[in-house]
Amino acid sequence: LSGAMTSLTLRVGDLAGEWDRVGLIPLELLRELGAEGRLCAEVPEQYGGWGLSSLHSGAYTAHVGGLCSSLRSVMTSQGMAAWTVQRLGTAEQAADLLPRLTGGALAAVGFSEPGAGSDLAAMTTTVRRDGDTVVVDGHKKWVTAAHYADLLVVVGRQEDGAVAVVVPTGTPGVRIERIADPLGCRAAGHADVHLDGVRLPADSVLGGHGLPTALLVTTALAYGRMSVAWGCVGILRACLAAATAHATVREQFGRPLAEHQLVAGHIADLYTAEQVATRVCEHASRCWDEGSPDQVVATVLAKHVSATQAARGAATAVQVLASAGSRDGHTVARAYRDAKLMEIIEGSSELCRLMLAQHALSAPG
Template structure:
């Protein structure tokens, strides 16, 4: 791990990075539907792609609490950029946790440096992210496999160099590392989504793709457990952190707007109903951070209770982000519905947070099930 002093400097520098290189341009990227290459290069230079990786492979050795703080900062500036970091982190974490020595040696240094960008390929057109309904198939072929199927809504699919792909192999689920240039891999951009419009979504097809034995990540038929207990947990944690960033951005935008906007000669900030909205944003921002800190602390301790803590944090922060983004638009009135103010983007992005990495309904089901098992503490 990095030292406490270095950790603080790194996180402070991330906030400055967001203010200088993300906040002023996020609305333009949203309209263009893509993140420019120069920003991807800057993310690499700042060491932001997979900062939890060990220093020995080029990472920052950052703890999970720090990782959450970092993704809050990025989410404050642009949810699309944070989404790219999320899926890349999921791939890097999977290789670190479940890869063999050769896979770690091959992939971790370029993933840490941002020379290789990752994408997480689970969702499918009919199955969504339901692992029990995956239609993508792998069949044995020589010493390796042939892979056939379609993945959809793949964040960073348009740009990624390495796909972490989940497929059915017999009665089990397996995970493969598939480089973009592999013969039979196709990418079709998906444009004009409601939110996170610059996250470079794609449909990725695998047409009888031949894979060697070194493409398999983790033991055969082990990937289903990996998805449920590891990689998706990290993704939820990042999305929850990014949702806190959205709340913070809504608070800052609303406070600034009501300072300078007047109604009947009075600043908007003096109206009790406006003050109530602002106070609710402040309260949920603080509450969300505490929930994330608890989940991060448990992750750092290796405590399995982090799984439910992350479910709860993601449920709370994503619904709060959607609620406060709607209030931010309301505070801005007609201006809030225009592209000249970022709250319109926050509103669209916040809705996406309630769907990705476990919908609100799935989260409620999981949290209630935990209560009925008598495990709520």
């Protein structure tokens, strides 16, 4: 794994700031990384993946998150698509789709709609059976990586419940509309997806039948939450490194910033944030790897703690660097914008708090 991390560091180099400025990661690089199985590293080896445990995948995701949150976001989408196929698809669907996802095809996952953000039960996208085909109609919003995607995993309603359907982006009736100038993760390829009478073979529906909406959504989002949580650990590590380096070298009032106690306090806060986020993510990943019943709540906790710590930590890092970090393209400026979005996606901080409260209130004793 450390070899893979080193090789990725070399390939990303110092390009993340430039990708952020132009709002794009080179498509050929994404395809290369995808074809090496790097974008969904938990997929089992039999399907061309690396078969990483959640803990190892987390370490890798944090590494990517420290280099470039846009790339990590693309990775999260690809991994979530693969996870959804693994969890909901038939053996035939897994054998067809997973080797494509580890072979260079890029994927995105669409839940959100204009009237269904936090409240996914309000989704109105329909997946209607018509003989041996299904017809998809709806509008998905803010789909990360949709701009790059070959395949979309779209969640909608069928007669018998919620379904996830695999939609090749080249199918007639699919229109992808790039979101201009997002606050952060600017190169992650966010787009709105319009689906108008999109006709597909009936076996495009993962598992072939409907599920309760909450069950389907929780299953698919669980992977995304772990991935975002570890990505936030990466953001915190990058911020800590930038802040300590700067505070050691930059002098004011005749001594390094780090020797001013209020600045040292900021460094301590950043270190604490990085450690806390790392420990909750490790705990959640261990729950995944052991199949613990605590997995669901540990995942929500990891996502919530890491995202809030990253948003606060990135703001602290900008404070330490001050004017030196106050420009687009600088690691901490990028982290500040990227981290804020982590409090919104895969279950906003408010929704996470509600879930954690529900857990605490229902826990015996």
